[in-house]
Every structure is written in structure tokens, then in C-alpha cells.
Amino acid sequence: MGGPSRSETVLDAADAVVAAHAAEWRSLVGGLIRLTGDWELAEECAQDAFARALERWPRDGVPDRPGAWLATTARNRALDRLRRSTVEVRKTEQAASRAVVDAPPAAPAGPLDDELSLIFTCCHPALGMESRVALTLHAVGGLTTAEIARAFIVPVRTMTQRLFRARRKIRDAAIPFRVPGADQLAERLDGVLAVLYLVFNEGYHATGGASLSRVMLTREAIRLAAIVAELLPDEPEAQGLLALMELHDARRASRVDPVGDIVPLDVQDRARWDRPRIERAAGRLDGAVARGRPGPYQLQAAIAACHAVAADADDTDWAQIALLYGRLRDFVPSPVVELNRAVAVAMADGPAAGLPIIESLMAIDALPGYHLLPAARADLLRRLARWDEAAEAYRDAVALVANDAERRFLERRLAEVVAMEHGC
Amino acid sequence: MRYMLLICTDPEAPSDPPGVPDINEWVDQMDRRHVRQMGEQLAPSSAATTVRVRDGKTLLTDGPFAETKEQICGFDVIECADLDEAIAVAAQHPMAWEGRVEVRPFWTPPTPS
Numbered sequence: 049m050g051g052p053s054r055s056e057t058v059l060d061a062a063d064a065v066v067a068a069h070a071a072e073w074r075s076l077v078g079g080l081i082r083l084t085g086d087w088e089l090a091e092e093c094a095q096d097a098f099a100r101a102l103e104r105w106p107r108d109g110v111p112d113r114p115g116a117w118l119a120t121t122a123r124n125r126a127l128d129r130l131r132r133s134t135v136e137v138r139k140t141e142q143a144a145s146r147a148v149v150d151a152p153p154a155a156p157a158g159p160l161d162d163e164l165s166l167i168f169t170c171c172h173p174a175l176g177m178e179s180r181v182a183l184t185l186h187a188v189g190g191l192t193t194a195e196i197a198r199a200f201i202v203p204v205r206t207m208t209q210r211l212f213r214a215r216r217k218i219r220d221a222a223i224p225f226r227v228p229g230a231d232q233l234a235e236r237l238d239g240v241l242a243v244l245y246l247v248f249n250e251g252y253h254a255t256g257g258a259s260l261s262r263v264m265l266t267r268e269a270i271r272l273a274a275i276v277a278e279l280l281p282d283e284p285e286a287q288g289l290l291a292l293m294e295l296h297d298a299r300r301a302s303r304v305d306p307v308g309d310i311v312p313l314d315v316q317d318r319a320r321w322d323r324p325r326i327e328r329a330a331g332r333l334d335g336a337v338a339r340g341r342p343g344p345y346q347l348q349a350a351i352a353a354c355h356a357v358a359a360d361a362d363d364t365d366w367a368q369i370a371l372l373y374g375r376l377r378d379f380v381p382s383p384v385v386e387l388n389r390a391v392a393v394a395m396a397d398g399p400a401a402g403l404p405i406i407e408s409l410m411a412i413d414a415l416p417g418y419h420l421l422p423a424a425r426a427d428l429l430r431r432l433a434r435w436d437e438a439a440e441a442y443r444d445a446v447a448l449v450a451n452d453a454e455r456r457f458l459e460r461r462l463a464e465v466v467a468m469e470h471g472c
Numbered sequence: 473m474r475y476m477l478l479i480c481t482d483p484e485a486p487s488d489p490p491g492v493p494d495i496n497e498w499v500d501q502m503d504r505r506h507v508r509q510m511g512e513q514l515a516p517s518s519a520a521t522t523v524r525v526r527d528g529k530t531l532l533t534d535g536p537f538a539e540t541k542e543q544i545c546g547f548d549v550i551e552c553a554d555l556d557e558a559i560a561v562a563a564q565h566p567m568a569w570e571g572r573v574e575v576r577p578f579w580t581p582p583t584p585s
Contacts, residue, residue, distance in 0.1 A: 174555055221577045222473040224554035232556075 061105035068114040069098055073190040074275070075115070076122055078162025081169075081225055084126050087215040091187055093129070097122035115159075164227045164279050167272075171240040172223050179214035180243045186211055188275075189268050198261040200250070237280070241289045241345060244273050248293050266297060277332075287336035288346030294329035295352035298322040309453040314361035326356045344379040347372050366396035383414035391424055399428040419448035423458060430461065435469035474509070475558045478574040479546035479567045492569040502550065507561055511548030542572065 073094065080090035097118045111117040170184040185191045185199075197207035217223065228236040251265030273290040280286045302316040333349045351372045358364035373389035386409055394402025406425045415421045426441030442462035449455045502508035517536040524531045536543070546567070552558040555575070562573040 172555075174559070220580070221575075222554045224556050228556075 057109070058106040061110055062102070064105060064110040064114060065098060065101045068101065068118060069190060072115045072118055073098075074163040074166055074188055075159035076118055077187055077190075078166040078225075079119060079159065080122055080126055081166065082162055083123065084130065085219075085225075087187065087218060088212075089126055089129060093122045093126040094118075096125050160279060161227060163275070165225050167240055167276060167279075168227055168236055169218065169223060169225050171236075171243045172218075173236070173239050174221065174223055175214055175217060177243075177246070179210060179217070180239075181247060182207060182210045183214045184243050184272070185247065185268060189272060191268065195261065195264070199265050201262075237283060237286065240276060241273075241285060244269050244276065245289060245293075245345075247272070248296075252296060266293075266300075269293060270297060282339075284336035284339045284341050285343040285345050287332055288343060288349045291329040291333040291336065292345055292349035292352055294325055294332070295349060295356050298325040298329065298356065313355060318360065321356065326353075329353070330357065342375065342379075344376060347376040347379065351376070364395070366392050370396050383409055384418075387415070387421060387424060394428050394431075399431040403428050403432075417448055419445045419450075419454070419458075422448065426458075426461070426465075430465050433468070435465045438465040439469055473552055473554060473558075474578040475550050475552060475555075476574075476576045476578065477511070477548040477550060477558075477562055477565065478544055478576060479513075479548070479565070480572045480574065481543045481545050481567075482571040483541050485570050485572070487570060489569050493564055493566050495566050498565055501564075502548075502561065507550050507552060509549045509551055511546065513546040514544065516545070517543040545571070 076094045076097065077090050080093055081087055084090055100121055101114070101118060105111070167184070167188055170187055171180050175183070182196055182200075185196045186193065193207050193211060194204050197204040200207070227233075247265050248269035251262050251267070251269065270290070270293045273286070273293055277283075277286045277290040299316065299321050301320040301322075302318070303311055303313075305311050329349070330353045333346065333353055336346055337350070351369055354365050354369050354372070370389055370392035373385055373392055377385045377389065386405065390402045390405035390409070392402075393405060403425070406421065406428065409415065409421060410425070422441045422444035426438050426445055429435075429438035429441055439462060442458055442465060446455060446458050446462060449458060499508065499511070520536045522533040522535065522537045524533075548565075550558060550561055552561060555577075558575050562568055562575050565573055567573055
């Protein structure tokens, strides 16, 4: 007999299980939740099905339709477990009747519906943010409790409790398992995107002693954002968020130095940026923007794209960035956005143009205790050669800064302007 | 699914904000839809007495069990399909605009799996 050797079969089967996990996990869990109404049971039975696949597929061969094999295996396991526990008789009946009711031949709830229902329910605003994040990574992402605990640097026990409480609230408060109606979709999608962006930032801003498990959050957030973008192709903000994440992540190799300090954008080695990925993300963003429904993620992605396509800091279209920050301010009325606009205006039209924006922020004490406000003011004053005022602003910034690397940078600049002040 | 709406005052909330719904209309509408099963307004918490029995002795305290600026001033029992519907019902209550409304499901015995 020809055909692959046994070790090849085993490898192929293991690959097939990994591929099936990436492709089928969410619809499998979603379908089981719809069937049983029991989140914990659904997630456990889905895990069981993959464990069984790892056992069987190398021996019996990969089934023609892996998804169907997994769904049947998981479903049988779930119904078996419900049947076995005698106190659960009523639930089995419910599940059985639900299975009949939910699967009329005319309008079956498709796997896509199950996936979206899963995502929207995990990110339901009646759950606390920590619960939403944990549940999304666990139920949607298929990460283990231990992996999520490591990534958020909490004990496994804490994460187990968090997941338990989240599932219990869904059950006790009857948080529905469904895709929100058209009138609610935009608002609820914002909530989903906020969870994914938070996960991304948790991983992205992990530096220094950052463990790989935190960096994994970035990858996971991008993967989940890609799934949401694919499931909701007509939602420009979902596309915008994915583009934003891709644009940031494409610069990953150059944004931290070997010691773990953040390298500012203007001195990053742009040769190390992932150009094809930037191109793809910019293309995705263009497609989203063309729909004419702007939003904060599209605008932030557009700003990131301005930086990403520029050959260097001088080549950057600062006027466009200043304009985009102005539009972002309409969606996110935050003094941090206004501070960024001031910096962009100063780059586009000179430091004297940016200074009044920063000073009006200071006049209303918009960012108390925020070192970047005096630091930005100091930088503009330095560029205007107003040395004594610059020195004072640097001293204000040094008094507020918490990060050692940033303090070293500010103190170096302070020494420079003091030297200039005294005419050295 | 039954939920209790605990209606609570909030000194920080705006009084009579524009667009605030009318309580009588809310009651009529929720009764008509068979959402609202019962509900009452309560006397101010200065009229409350808190009762504890410790070591067989009945101990009384003048006032509510938690001395807070917010006061529970009423309740409604509603029957809804799920939490989303209950939230929508609560959001139409005038006290969600001028105070706060806690949406609390009734206890259902756990079904261990």
C-alpha cells in the first residue's frame, strides 16, 4: 500500500485538530450554549470534543467534515452529561425541546449567528469589564484559564472565580444569548470593540519585564478583531479597529530597545517596520472610510497610517494628523486627544502655533498630575528658544513623571535648556 | 423571568431633566403589556426601623440598614423575557433619569451540572 507513513498521518491529524480549533471553536461553543443554555457545560464539552479528536483522528484518520464531527461529538457529550445528572431532567427536556424549536428547517440559527451571539454576550454591558475580557478570551478565544491568568498576572484561582461569576451572572440575570437587534447593534458593537482594544493595549503596552504571555494578548486581540471584522463586513468601525491594531503591531520590532525602553516614533528604525502589513491595513482602512460612517477607531487608524506610511518624521503629513485629531475630539472629547492635536499642530505650523492649545488646557487644569502636558509645553518652549520658561516646564514634568526611562529623558533635556539659559 | 426594580434616589442626579418620562404613563404602559406585576412607592427612609435578633434579643435601629445618601423609595416587580428587556423597561422609568434603578433578578435555585 502507498500513502503516507504513520508518523506523517499523526502529524497531519494533529495539524488538522489545530486548524479545526482555530476554525470551529467559537461556533462549537456557541451552538452548545444555544442548545443547553449552560456556558460551563458548553465550554467543557467543546474542550472534550477536541481532546477526543486528538485521540481519534491520528488513529482513524481526519473526518471528511471535521466541524460536523466535532459538533456531533460535543453535542452527544453534552446531552449525555445532562441526561446522567438526575437533577437535570427538566433541563434535558428543555434542551431537547429547545433543540427542536431552535432548528426549524426554514430558519436555522447558523454557525455565524452562534459565533456572533457568543461574542456579543461575552461583551454584554451588564457584565463588569474584567468579566467581559476574561470571558471573551476564554469562550471566544478558546484560551485556557491558566493562560488568561498569566497574561493578566493574577492567580489562576482568581481567574477561575472571575469566569465563574461571569457565567453565573449570565445565568441568574438571564443575559440573552443572541445578536442584538438593529436598533442596538451599533452601541453594542462599540462595547465589543472596546473589549478587544483593551486586550490589545494590555499586551501592547507590556514592556521591560513583559512576559510572552502578555504579548500573546496583542496577537489574540488581533485574531479576535479579524474574526469580528469578517463576521460584520459592513461595520466600518470593526474594520477600523483591525486596521488600527495591525498598523501598531506592524511597528512592533522597532518600538522597544534591547533594554526594554520605549523608542519614540521619530527615532524608530523604520526599515524594521512590516511594510506589506502596513499596506494591507491601510487598504482595509480605505475600504472602511469609503462607507462614509466615521468613528474613533477609523480616525485613530488614519492617524496611525499617516505615521506608518511616512519615510521619516519630517516627511510625515502633520497637517493631516492635526486635522484628524480635531475630528477625533468630536467623538472622544478628551484632553489627551487635544494635547496630541497641539503636538501635531506644532509640527505642522511651528511650535508657536501649538503652544496656545497646550496653555488653554493648562488654564482649565484639564490633566492634573499628567506629566506629558508640561513635557509637551517644555518641548515647544525649547524649540522657541525660550530657555528659562522651558526649564521651568521641564522641572514641572520631572516632578510628575513616574517612569524611570522617561525621567532620564526629561532630566537630560532639562540640563540642555539650563545650559542654554546660562549661555553655555 | 422575574426581576425586582429597586427604585433609588440619587442626590447627584439632575432633577426634572428634559425628556424624562411620566411615571403614570410608565405604570399604565407596563400594566397594559403585563410586564409589571406589582409595585409601590415607599415612605422616606427616616420612617424606617431596622430589626435584628441577636442572642434572642430583638435590637432596633432607627433608620434603614445602610445609612447612605441614596434611599430606596419604591419597587416594581416585572416579568420579562430576559435582562435586555428588563433593562429597556428600567430605562423608561422616570427614576432611572432622576435617580437610579437596580435591576435584580429573583432567586432561582441553582441547577448543578
